[in-house]
Amino acid sequence: MKRTLRTSLLTTGALIAAIGLPAAQATAAPPPRIDLRVLVVSDGGPATDAIAAELDTAGTPYTEIDLTSSDRPVIDAGYLADTVDGRDRAKFQAVVLPNDNPFPAGSAEMAALVAYEQAYGIPQVDAYTYARPEAGLQYPVHGGYSGSVDGVQAQVTDAGRTGPFDYLDGPVPFEDNSPTVGESYAFLSTPMAGADFTPYVQAPIPGTTKQGSLVGEYRHDGRRELVVTFVYNQYQQQFRLLARGIVEWMTGGVHLGASRNYFAVHVDDVFAADDRWNSTLNCTPGDVDCTDPNATPDPIRMTPQDVDHAVAWQRERGFTLDLAYNGAGSVDHREDNNGADPLADRLVAERAEFRWINHTYTHAFLGCEQDTAVVPWRCATNPDGSTKWVSRSDVADEIAHNTVWGRSAGLPLNSDELVTGEHSGLRVLPQQPADNPNLALALADTGITWLASDNSREPAPRQVGPATTVPRYPMNIFYNAGRAAEQVDEYNWIYTSRAQGGSGICEDNPATTTCLPAPLDTATGYPQHIVPLERQIALGHVLGNDPKPHFIHQSNLAEDRIAYPVLDGVLDTYDTLFAQNTPVVNLRMKDIGNELERRAAWRTAIADGQVTAYRIGDTVTVESPAGVDVPATMPDGTTRSGSAFGDAYAGERSGWTSPTGAIVLTLPQSAASSTGDGAGRSAPATDPAPDARVPEGVAEPVSPAGS
Numbered sequence: 001m002k003r004t005l006r007t008s009l010l011t012t013g014a015l016i017a018a019i020g021l022p023a024a025q026a027t028a029a030p031p032p033r034i035d036l037r038v039l040v041v042s043d044g045g046p047a048t049d050a051i052a053a054e055l056d057t058a059g060t061p062y063t064e065i066d067l068t069s070s071d072r073p074v075i076d077a078g079y080l081a082d083t084v085d086g087r088d089r090a091k092f093q094a095v096v097l098p099n100d101n102p103f104p105a106g107s108a109e110m111a112a113l114v115a116y117e118q119a120y121g122i123p124q125v126d127a128y129t130y131a132r133p134e135a136g137l138q139y140p141v142h143g144g145y146s147g148s149v150d151g152v153q154a155q156v157t158d159a160g161r162t163g164p165f166d167y168l169d170g171p172v173p174f175e176d177n178s179p180t181v182g183e184s185y186a187f188l189s190t191p192m193a194g195a196d197f198t199p200y201v202q203a204p205i206p207g208t209t210k211q212g213s214l215v216g217e218y219r220h221d222g223r224r225e226l227v228v229t230f231v232y233n234q235y236q237q238q239f240r241l242l243a244r245g246i247v248e249w250m251t252g253g254v255h256l257g258a259s260r261n262y263f264a265v266h267v268d269d270v271f272a273a274d275d276r277w278n279s280t281l282n283c284t285p286g287d288v289d290c291t292d293p294n295a296t297p298d299p300i301r302m303t304p305q306d307v308d309h310a311v312a313w314q315r316e317r318g319f320t321l322d323l324a325y326n327g328a329g330s331v332d333h334r335e336d337n338n339g340a341d342p343l344a345d346r347l348v349a350e351r352a353e354f355r356w357i358n359h360t361y362t363h364a365f366l367g368c369e370q371d372t373a374v375v376p377w378r379c380a381t382n383p384d385g386s387t388k389w390v391s392r393s394d395v396a397d398e399i400a401h402n403t404v405w406g407r408s409a410g411l412p413l414n415s416d417e418l419v420t421g422e423h424s425g426l427r428v429l430p431q432q433p434a435d436n437p438n439l440a441l442a443l444a445d446t447g448i449t450w451l452a453s454d455n456s457r458e459p460a461p462r463q464v465g466p467a468t469t470v471p472r473y474p475m476n477i478f479y480n481a482g483r484a485a486e487q488v489d490e491y492n493w494i495y496t497s498r499a500q501g502g503s504g505i506c507e508d509n510p511a512t513t514t515c516l517p518a519p520l521d522t523a524t525g526y527p528q529h530i531v532p533l534e535r536q537i538a539l540g541h542v543l544g545n546d547p548k549p550h551f552i553h554q555s556n557l558a559e560d561r562i563a564y565p566v567l568d569g570v571l572d573t574y575d576t577l578f579a580q581n582t583p584v585v586n587l588r589m590k591d592i593g594n595e596l597e598r599r600a601a602w603r604t605a606i607a608d609g610q611v612t613a614y615r616i617g618d619t620v621t622v623e624s625p626a627g628v629d630v631p632a633t634m635p636d637g638t639t640r641s642g643s644a645f646g647d648a649y650a651g652e653r654s655g656w657t658s659p660t661g662a663i664v665l666t667l668p669q670s671a672a673s674s675t676g677d678g679a680g681r682s683a684p685a686t687d688p689a690p691d692a693r694v695p696e697g698v699a700e701p702v703s704p705a706g707s
Contacts, residue, residue, distance in 0.1 A: 036255055038096060054246070099128060114221070118223055133195075136192055149214075152203050167650035172242065200215045254620060255632070264547070264550065271554075289376055302343055304342045306557050326361060355588050356412060360420055365422060367389070379432055395442035399448065417450045440465025455474070459471055461593070461600065472550065483559050487530065492516070605628045618666060620632075640663065
């Protein structure tokens with residue numbers, strides 16, 4: 001078992017000795033029941049919030065106690081443990097604290113936690129603590145360091161790579177996004193002499209040749225603590241890299257919930273052409289809001305060579321793009337070119353290399369009828385003032401006609417998936433605050449059950465008639481740019497102030513956009529600014545257990561092929577960070593929708609208290625509502641009814657399983673034996689837990705600006 005728990009539950013004999021009973025009077029107690037739930041004790045800081053967010057995203061049940069709340073429950077022996085059906089029960093499989101001891105000196109609550117952890121072998125995570133002897137480390141003033149670690153390249157140790165962080169290749173780079181804002185603060189130190197402390201993640205101590213611990217395991221007094229000495233929030237890359245390992249450490253790899261690193265990219269408008277940004281007019285001729293009389297459309301369309309490049313790129317990367325197609329784009333091109341369309345011919349010949357999604361036949365706007373006599377456009381109205389909607393038959397025809405065209409071309413379609421042009425038909429503010437009421441009817445007419453939506457407008461899935469929306473992340477690679485210089489020019493227009501020649505959009509929307517300090521150079525701005533930024537944003541989604549797809553446009557695979565530097569940046573960076581046992585998961589749209597739908601049902605069951613899960617010895621039992629699939633993560637070798645449980649990922653077995661009555665999983669012997677299930681149920685006598693004070697003149701842990 002790669003995650004051996006080095007401090008087992010106290011044996012029955014040890015407990016007998018601790019409470020002073022003669023051995024002859026003792027009888028072996030049955031192994032306890034350990035509920036699969038985490039206790040998160042929060043002080044409102046970003047570190048405990050980040051761990052709670054990780055548990056929530058994965059679907060791992062937890063109970064949070066807010067130390068700043070006046071009506072919070074008191075943590076005592078009764079809160080932590082009781083007896084169920086004559087068997088002792090530990091209500092929490094792990095404890096997360098803001099630091100190694102967030103309570104006042106002599107706290108009865110900390111003493112109760114210590115006794116609980118000792119009695120049941122419950123691990124404790126110190127979410128962000130000062131390096132001090134009580135946490136197994138020397139004070140930083142003794143040859144260590146306290147301060148900024150922005151831009152530092154930390155490293156997983158050999159012990160970490162054979163332990164809870166075995167899904168990482170080694171490097172753990174800390175973000176440094178701003179030269180003027182402190183983003184990460186840490187205490188780097190070495191273990192105390194004689195301390196049973198194993199560093200898992202280290203970084204160089206400035207001015208020395210030594211490595212200081214950032215994450216390590218401290219074993220003492222029959223307890224195990226994961227000591228984290230840097231501050232973080234849930235979005236920072238360094239936390240996202242380590243979050244899985246923190247959860248696996250605290251649960252011993254046995255917990256409800258599952259996590260993957262997902263990446264999917266939809267390419268819209270395939271077979272069609274996209275209008276080009278005009279850097280003189282600062283608008284896009286052909287777009288409804290570009291009304292300059294000199295505006296002449298200059299379309300961008302892929303070539304057969306672009307198809308060959310896409311195929312070769314996919315094969316090299318082991319990654320599949322989803323092509324959202326408009327059949328009319330090819331039909332119109334053939335009409336204008338004596339029946340010839342080399343692009344369509346090449347795409348159809350290579351159709352098996354891609355996944356395909358219906359993007360409607362002509363890419364028509366399927367919401368309200370647009371009145372383009374004004375800028376911005378508005379919904380046309382009937383004489384009585386009501387909104388004019390695109391009809392049910394017109395919406396259905398756009399969907400069905402494109403399906404027929406795709407099938408006739410032999411495209412391998414899933415006919416229940418749909419991306420409407422501009423996500424139209426769905427509400428779009430401010431012009432159209434409601435869905436086209438004919439959309440749901442047309443979706444039913446055409447058998448659509450998965451409908452793409454824009455995550456920047458609607459981040460949560462919802463029902464539209466028979467369909468569930470699948471929110472997609474728009475990449476900030478513009479649909480109207482085939483060349484890098486065009487992308488930068490439009491980017492400058494959007495993100496610079498009026499005084500710098502920009503549109504002022506960033507000034508008018510300070511909550512959602514930030515002005516550039518100066519316009520980007522059109523020759524270097526794309527590779528030096530836009531690509532790194534978009535790579536970081538997309539990689540953040542990948543590392544966040546977020547299956548939602550990203551979308552770009554066919555124009556971005558044409559001409560300068562400006563999408564590839566971003567996509568390569570995501571995949572190359574990922575490959576440097578993760579071991580081969582943790583590949584990127586590349587799902588098609590309906591599978592993403594199913595994942596999101598199952599998560600929503602699971603969260604509801606957890607929130608409604610309908611899930612019971614516990615471990616007794618080598619057996620895990622889960623009870624959940626009928627029809628609600630259960631996500632779980634277990635050690636390799638775990639079985640259900642004699643068959644291997646889940647799928648291999650990140651060194652564990654994980655996945656969804658359907659309940660047929662209670663789910664019973666059998667853990668491998670290595671996992672069962674490492675937890676010492678023969679423990680008694682009474683906590684040994686302990687001294688009150690040490691307080692969390694630090695020496696006079698030594699700074700307490702803080703959360704600097706920008707964390």
